[in-house]
Each structure stands twice: as structure tokens, then as C-alpha cells.
Amino acid sequence: EPEVTQTPSHQVTQMGQEVILRCVPISNHLYFYWYRQILGQKVEFLVSFYNNEISEKSEIFDDQFSVERPDGSNFTLKIRSTKLEDSAMYFCASWEELMVEQYFGPGTRLTVT
Amino acid sequence: AQTVTQSQPEMSVQEAETVTLSCTYDTSENNYYLFWYKQPPSRQMILVIRQEAYKQQNATENRFSVNFQKAAKSFSLKISDSQLGDTAMYFCALYPNQAGTALIFGKGTTLSVSS
Numbered sequence: 001e002p003e004v005t006q007t008p009s010h011q012v013t014q015m016g017q018e019v020i021l022r023c024v025p026i027s028n029h030l031y032f033y034w035y036r037q038i039l040g041q042k043v044e045f046l047v048s049f050y051n052n053e054i055s056e057k058s059e060i061f062d063d064q065f066s067v068e069r070p071d072g073s074n075f076t077l078k079i080r081s082t083k084l085e086d087s088a089m090y091f092c093a094s095w096e097e098l099m100v101e102q103y104f105g106p107g108t109r110l111t112v113t
Numbered sequence: 114a115q116t117v118t119q120s121q122p123e124m125s126v127q128e129a130e131t132v133t134l135s136c137t138y139d140t141s142e143n144n145y146y147l148f149w150y151k152q153p154p155s156r157q158m159i160l161v162i163r164q165e166a167y168k169q170q171n172a173t174e175n176r177f178s179v180n181f182q183k184a185a186k187s188f189s190l191k192i193s194d195s196q197l198g199d200t201a202m203y204f205c206a207l208y209p210n211q212a213g214t215a216l217i218f219g220k221g222t223t224l225s226v227s228s
């Protein structure tokens with residue numbers, strides 16, 4: 001069964017550093033998403049991506065965040081200058097239109113020290 | 114605004130018993146989807162069950178079933194014959210059925226199953 005993959009599984013970085021979180025969505029899916037979950041809290045939407053551009057973004061997705069699909073498979077989330085409060089689990093998801101289901105990757109745990 | 118509310122932060126149940134997790138939601142959409150996701154300690158998000166709003170019949174998946182009350186905007190999850198492996202955080206989520214729209218999650222309910 002196809003699945004969404006994410007790398008790395010855990011990233012530790014220092015405050016102010018740039019990080020890139022990588023995702024490989026399911027190949028025939030059209031919409032891609034990034035969500036964030038601060039430990040013990042609910043899952044929050046960051047951004048959706050369709051046809052090589054941002055479709056929708058939340059208030060959390062400010063200028064320090066960016067997304068791109070540099071090739072036909074990878075989907076990346078970049079945080080330019082990390083803050084302590086960016087420490088969270090970041091989930092990538094892709095959308096299966098016919099089944100109306102978002103498939104989630106295993107997540108990347110980001111720790112900012 | 115579209116919202117999802119889970120009013121039970123924590124629940125506990127013994128093995129083999131039945132437990133019901135509550136969820137209420139608000140949306141102005143007429144056609145939408147509701148989901149329950151399970152998040153075990155590994156933190157992977159696993160789809161448990163899905164309900165389409167236009168279907169009156171409640172969805173079931175093995176030991177998992179829902180009670181969907183559209184007029185009351187209520188969507189509860191019933192877990193029968195609870196197993197230790199059901200221990201996890203459970204999230205209720207709303208999909209407004211607009212192409213590319215994000216899921217809207219509740220705050221989650223932590224379920225503990227004990228022997």
C-alpha cells in the first residue's frame with residue numbers, strides 16, 4: 001500500500017537556525033499539506049499546496065515558513081529562523097480525492113534548543 | 114467558523130469493555146466528512162473511521178462504530194471489546210468537502226485501556 005514518508009524522523013536544531021523538513025507524498029495525489037502538533041495539543045493546519053503553489057495557509061504560516069516541491073516527488077517545509085516555540089511534531093499529508101481521505105506521514109519531531 | 118469540540122480530555126476503560134468518545138462540530142456546509150484518527154505513542158496519525166454527512170447510516174469498521182447525529186452535529190466513536198492496543202489519543206476531524214481544504218481537528222481524547 002502506498003504511503004507518505006517523511007525525513008528526518010527527529011531533528012534537533014538551535015534557535016535561529018534554518019531547517020528543512022522533507023516529505024514524499026503519494027505519487028498520484030494532488031493536494032499536499034503540512035500540519036503541526038505541539039506536544040499534547042491538537043493538530044493545527046499550516047499550509048496546503050496544489051499545482052505547485054500554495055492553496056491555503058493558516059495564520060501560523062508566517063514569513064518564516066515556506067514550502068516547495070523542488071521535483072516531482074519531494075515536498076518540503078522550510079523554517080528560516082527557528083524559535084523555541086517551533087518545537088513540535090510536523091506532519092505531512094496528501095489527499096486522495098476519490099476516497100476523500102488525507103494520508104498522513106509518520107511525522108518529524110522538531111526540537112529547537 | 115468551523116469548529117470541532119472534544120469535551121473529554123481523558124477516558125479510561127478496562128479490556129473487553131465498551132467506551133464511547135464524544136465529538137461535536139459546527140459547520141455551515143451541507144456536505145462534509147467526519148473522521149476519527151488514532152494517534153498511538155508513536156504519534157503516527159491513523160485513520161480509524163470515516164462518515165459522509167449525506168449518508169444516514171452510521172459507519173462501522175470492525176470494533177469501531179460511530180453515532181452520527183447530523184441535526185445535533187454530534188459524532189461519537191464507540192469502541193467495543195477494547196484492547197490494550199487501543200490505548201492512544203483519538204482525534205475527531207471535520208473535512209468541509211471543498212477541494213484542498215484542510216482537516217479541522219478537535220483537541221483530542223486520551224484513551225487508556227487497562228487489563
